[in-house]
Amino acid sequence: MRIRPRQQLLDLWRAHLQTSFRAGEWVWGGRDGRNSVSDAEQLMCLLYPSSELANFGVDPDSIATADDVAAVVAVLGDDIRVGAALVTKIEEFFDTYTDADGEPTFAGGSYFRDAGFGAPTDAQRALEVVDSYSMSLSLCIAALRVLRRLEQYLGKDVRREAEELSERVTALKPRVSDRLTSAMIGLARSFVMHTPPFTSSAGQQVLNLVNQTGAPAKDVIADFSAALGDLRSRALADVRSGHTKDVELRDDKRAFECGWTWGIGSGIDYESDSDITARIATQPGYAINQPYLYFTLVALDGIKDLHSQRTSEPDLFQPHQAELVDSLKRRGDLAQRYWSTIARFGTGRWPLEDLPWRTSDGKQSYYYSLAVTSFLIQDLLENRSTTDLGRTVEVLRRLADHGNVTSRPVPDHAAELLHHPGLTLTLRGSEDLHAGPLIGYYVSDFTTLLLKRSLLAAQLARDVETREQLLSFARSAYKHMQDRAITSGRAKDLWDNLGTDGDTAAPSWFLTERMMECLVVAHTMYSQPPLSSRELEKSAQGKISEADHLLNQEMLQVGDSVNSPRFKDLKEIEQSLNRARELMNKRPHTAEALATDALRRLDVLAFAREDATR
Template sequence: MRIQPREQLLDLWRALLAACWDGRRWCWNEQTAPNSLSDSEQLLCLLYPATEIDVFALDDPDRIQDDVAEVLAPIGRRNQLAGFVVSLLAQYLDRNTDEHGEPMFAAGDYLRGEPTDAQRRIEVVSSYAVSLTVCLTGLRFLQACRVRTRHGELTDRIDALSARLSARLTAAMTGLIRSFVVTTAPPDSPAGHAILGMLNQSGQPDRVIHDDLRRSLERVRTLLLNDVILGRAALSVELDDDSMLFECGWSWGIAHTAGEIDGVDARIAHRGGIADPRPHLYFTVIALDAINDLVAPRTGELGGFDERQIRLAQALRLRWELAQRYWSTLARFGVGSWPLEDIPWRTSDGSASDYFSLLVSAVLIQDLTARTAADDDLTRVAAIFEELAARGRITRRALLGDPAVGLHTPGLRLPLRGSEPTDDGPVLQWAVSDFAPMLLRQVLRAVGLSSNVETRDTLMELAKSVMDHLDRRILRSGATGLWDDPAGVFGDNGAPVATEPSWSITERLVECLITAERSYRQRPPQWPELQRMARNLLAIADHRYDQTKLGVALDDRSAKRLMLDRVEARIDAARQEAQHNPATTLVHAIEALRDLEQLSIARRDASRST
């Protein structure tokens, strides 16, 4: 199916209101324990499109599109929609702030493994990351409302909410900084063998691979040692030993080795962490996605960041750049075949999964977005995505008992080491079942980078196939129109029918549709073949015009002269578009040649009649 962001987001909003708005109040996901992650995802389903896509903007009644107003009519009239969103932001903050006024980031029932009540209050990187996005989009929305609102009670409310969102933003950034970790491993350790074995695609001695890797990551190591200072504990002297292998990224939560952050009053800057200080690919990708929002040009338009937040943002940007550089280097390490092409990716703890390959691909796409992506890189990435879609039974039919179904339901279980309490409670797990929407988003990002006709076409066809798969997983009962019901695809493999929405998967689909909208709004790719053809046809049309005009008198005011004037206008328009829009140049040139051919036919007919 075609990916049509406007229509599909409106359908999603319609389903969102049917599930969450009873005509008087907004129905949040009523968990047995506080869950800021679920609340954030639910709110972003409405707030993210309203701040990222102009036609979905709700801050100005005069700009609200008719189809948007119609879908949101159950909430109220156009001039009531901005106030409604403001009230949702207030509810969100009330639900996720404790009695002392401190922001809460509890993961609640998203934690697996029979968590105790105390464990349900554990905070994870996903909560910090999604909260960061909520705060940035919320502040952007409130800023737009503030400009258009007359001074009075509503402006006072907006100012108060902005201050509370800003405080939560500071806390979320602090949590992300203190969750960034670096770990080392000797080359002859099990972790070292796993890293070198994954990277060695040419069968060379480990010593050669180690030396090449050390040189490739020398700058990353230097910056980690000298520039990554805020919120870290004293780095092991082992990182200074360039014979040691290392990894960097985000753990699942604040590491137990994390240092305090001076200058931030929130409790999150000073309390001890519990997470094992080892990078998780999943949480690294989640953190990088959120920091993308922080470093985006639009965020600079917000202004109003205080000195603390500027310092935190700079620290996060550095970690964002280093993590991308590190994992992108590993993904494409060596000559010949990439380690990333050797599916599945194997992590340093010995685990292997197609999902890990997808996560490393996601980091690579982010790194290619931040830099200039080469056509060869994207061609190889497209082949990786096609294989992952097939292996994940998205573009291939699943057999009975197919283990690949486990990527989607119940999902991959990630152990959260350090989450076990001192009274010998269980090590909690994190379930991830977003393989399909994660793949779709990376494919759509790659589409926006590709300038190769065949690669772009391959990626677009793959995106449509993944969207077909996800369309079959829309809930057909209960919260109809939202996600996620894997039984729609994998019912024969025992997937239970779902009726309750997964805000995690639904919000991922919102991100995918926003990514598609951004890609569609870009200028068409400037393919060299098309440019050459357009310029050749323009030159031919220009020459034919000059030839035809030789036979027309200066004082001729006939239909022939009027048509020539029209041809000249087409050629001028084609020439203006030649540099940036060769497809339009091609159309104008063809239309000019068609008119000139009609003149030629008329001239020949006139000659025969005489």
């Protein structure tokens, strides 16, 4: 199945608006009801492509130059009414998830589930979750970019309705900025470090994971300490908050983990030189101070959006926000380096290659393996390194097979649980709130995670075989998701089909938003120049050189007959070779094809001349 990101993004927008915009009114919520994460995901499906991709803009100037986009968003109105509709939805979101004191809220709400210990209490549903912090980073950045683009257009429009909308945009931007600040503080306080003694149960789990050769424990502990010594030092120097009393980074007899827990960590304070009075800086935390792979992954995705935006549009942030961006970037770099180092620890088989991945609390899942593979791929991308890409691709191949993405689905197979209901995370520490039950959180994005990481890794590949293998995984994952799309009813063409098609089927914004992200990544990948390598360039260069020499030989035979058909043929071949030279470093296959055609035409001319001589 071919991935056609522009058409498929437009199809997603069309299906989204059919579901969300009914009889002139926006309808919030999906299969999982309303909460701060789900509503952000629903809004992000429209805002993110518009902010990331130039040809998906929804300001009047952009719509005027993109007929296909204009046709899809026409349900929202025309001209500035499209922008007005989006401003209204952003206002509604902020009205809903801001409390009476004007403080942003980030509760998990209906995304919190019964993990087998009892249904979450109302107080527990009000707990804040890293998913909401991270999604709010991306949402606020997308909203600020869309509002800025709309504001630039409205500044040129003298109509009364444009003036009124401009006033609303001006009033909305500080609210978006405040939520962005709170989300960053929430993420900073959710970053944790875990240093269990190697003699403890958690320490033994870490030791067993990294010891893939059966070496003596003391040797593995020494190697572990040496491999992570620099990261421990950076954690001591760069992370000002998060050093709770049970964290000892200087002790080599302790293991070391870092990343994001599910919410604000217990006892994690916020330290900053800025005078920030937001409640989130001081509210209590309940989450256990041990990292979760899923929440670390989503936190890093949000931080990546944040930092790339800081780089491209620094004036989008206030001074205290710039400090927060740098603080989160340091934490993100630390976590990414830690997990990519552990994934490849040792000199034999990687811990990552020993499927499925096992966490320090004794749990194991192919989802965890895919999460750690994602950290490794991102590390390779940021370092522009292909050294370990081959082994990483093989891990992806095995995970795609184990997850029934590239293999034939088997009814009632354990792999099906990865897709629905998904991996169940138990949110340890949640039971400390008013003695409630231990609550859970479902994660069902195995296939979209595989799709996104395969597309990202394909951007790094430097040989055709590796790139095609990764794109094959991506196509299989996309087909797997298409087979799971809702096939009828108002939510048709959204996700996820649970056998309840028809008007009663409601979309999962969790999965739909992730499919949107995958298509944006695909759009970005296909916008880049095609794969090139030194070997391909050498092959093209050889053919161009030979053709150029033969062309010069033929020119010697023509003399001054500039008006002859033969001379015109040779000039056309010369133009073709000039074009081949221009493309040699960018599109070597195309350059080679042009040179091959030139060689063929030159041979025809040479044969005709020789035949005439005979």
